Amino acid sequence: MTSQPATRERQRDADRTRAEILEVAQHEFARHGYAGARVDEIAALMRTTKRMIYYYFGSKEQLYIAVLEKAYAEVREVERTLDVEHLAPVEAIRTLAELTFDHHDAHREFIKLVAIENIHQAEHIRKSEALGNLGTPVLDLIERILDAGTASGDFVTEADAIDVHMMISAFCFFRVANQHTFGALFGRDMTAPEHRDRQRGMVGEMIVGYLRGGGARS
Amino acid sequence: MTSQPATRERQRDADRTRAEILEVAQHEFARHGYAGARVDEIAALMRTTKRMIYYYFGSKEQLYIAVLEKAYAEVREVERTLDVEHLAPVEAIRTLAELTFDHHDAHREFIKLVAIENIHQAEHIRKSEALGNLGTPVLDLIERILDAGTASGDFVTEADAIDVHMMISAFCFFRVANQHTFGALFGRDMTAPEHRDRQRGMVGEMIVGYLRGGGARS
DNA sequence: TAAGTAACGTACTAGTCCGTACATTAACTG
DNA sequence: CAGTTAATGTACGGACTAGTACGTTACTTA
Structure with missing residues (x-):
């Protein structure tokens, strides 16, 4: 119930977000293949949103390439x-x-x-x-x-x-x-x-x- | 330009249709994976329609299983x-x-x-x-x-x-x-x-x- | 040859999914 | 501390796609 210390609440960290996207994406792509993987599903499994995927990687394909x-x-x-x-x-x-x-x-x-x-x-x-x-x-x-x-x-x-x-x-x-x-x-x-x-x-x-x-x- | 003999025009042949669907589907699935394969694309590559795929196989998944x-x-x-x-x-x-x-x-x-x-x-x-x-x-x-x-x-x-x-x-x-x-x-x-x-x-x-x-x- | 059925075609729908417009907030910098 | 930019969130659109409702035609059989 009590919130985290103020500095840890919704702290911004580009590297961390990028890394987390890559990690979750690797799971998703490995599990369902390229076409079967869902960008929305990757987003749902993170503590950030789909918007960030496109902010950092541009497209589903570029994300997949980055994972590779x-x-x-x-x-x-x-x-x-x-x-x-x-x-x-x-x-x-x-x-x-x-x-x-x-x-x-x-x-x-x-x-x-x-x-x-x-x-x-x-x-x-x-x-x-x-x-x-x-x-x-x-x-x-x-x-x-x-x-x-x-x-x-x-x-x-x-x-x-x-x-x-x-x-x-x-x-x-x-x-x-x-x-x-x-x-x-x-x-x-x-x-x-x-x-x-x-x-x-x-x-x-x-x-x-x-x-x-x-x-x-x- | 001239049409085929009347008997060959749009002849019905369940076995042949079924076989053709399977053959084309095998190409499509092998090329694009299960999720990446398109039922419409399979239909487009045949001389029959998508309706037939569902008539004979019921669903994309059952078609894929039949191919396997x-x-x-x-x-x-x-x-x-x-x-x-x-x-x-x-x-x-x-x-x-x-x-x-x-x-x-x-x-x-x-x-x-x-x-x-x-x-x-x-x-x-x-x-x-x-x-x-x-x-x-x-x-x-x-x-x-x-x-x-x-x-x-x-x-x-x-x-x-x-x-x-x-x-x-x-x-x-x-x-x-x-x-x-x-x-x-x-x-x-x-x-x-x-x-x-x-x-x-x-x-x-x-x-x-x-x-x-x-x-x-x- | 009439009736019934198996085979086939067309047009559409409901839902999914990638991608984005727009708004907002945190951090940095001078 | 004011201004700027990097990072993030929300809500939505447009295209695609599996599947179907409905209608039609060829073939069989009595």
Whole structure:
């Protein structure tokens, strides 16, 4: 009943408002897709109004792009802090795979946003100046691990860094992104701890098995 | 300018109309997602009217479910005709992986529908009587191949059929489903023939390398 | 061939949703 | 402290969109 101290009543804070809009918008877009997301619903879930969305972001589409940019920026930040190069090549790539697994497991909304963006043929990413053709730090890291592994003789398969990145990402992405159809069809909840732990081991074994050449023909 | 023979002018054909609606609807849903798809647009792309969509399917949602059911039915039909059990276990699983690859490569719209359905937490699949908890024929096939491989000593890794299915599907699904964001970020068109052919080989080597135990720790 | 029904077309409605015009208030600045 | 600007709130409009009421035409069958 008693009101807050006068200074905290309806205090103005552009950064905070902007940040809150982005956060709520990320939830809404991830939950309902771009077309399914409702600007009014985003507004309703905030302590401010729809007017502010347009004040700070201009349109639903620009808000969505801003959400994408923020989400990708966070991922890049994580990738930049990866530190596996002190390990031997085999352990390095296995650890990278497992950390990628953990990261995907922990960032479901980012994965949904990427899936949504792909449904729209990445048209919004292409519209974003911040996101176009930027690549990602892991690629260099993978490149170096592959070189080291080839030099040491641990890796037999000649592999391309982008391919390896895709192989790891595919596994980690799929089990989160497709958990619902998979669950509905096979009755297995892939997010359950026992499956998660086993699958975490699988990524590593898969990628190392591939690079060691265990699957080579004849 | 001259009109068709009288018998062909505005002939009635319930099956044909129904089928055409489903086909056009699949395009529209795959292209724009569930919420983004427009019933009016589907109608505009047909030689009949919106009224027919409601006449045959009742609602946008039921139409979408019907599209899903048809798409899944086609996939099951392909899976049912798979014939790799005359091969030795290693070649059998490799061939299965490569055929899965080809199938995903050839059925982009199905993949998009699955991605869309996952964004909506598979709520429509769960509503469908035809799709709930049906599993899929490949699982039994994989099961038998794994058993044969373990018995023959070709496979060392103890693997679960669903996990193996996921590993293969993840790779095949991802490179199609995420081609747009991947392309935008890395500037690589994964659907280009040279990449496709190399990646087709990768699935096989990956899965065989994993099952042979080439990635086992220490 | 007459009657009945399945298939199809037109025109409209009720509601939703993005975006904005206009008013207001808090904070800063000289 | 007066003036200015940045930040916020309210109320509304115009376009779009799923769904329907109502009417019509082709085909079947007795």
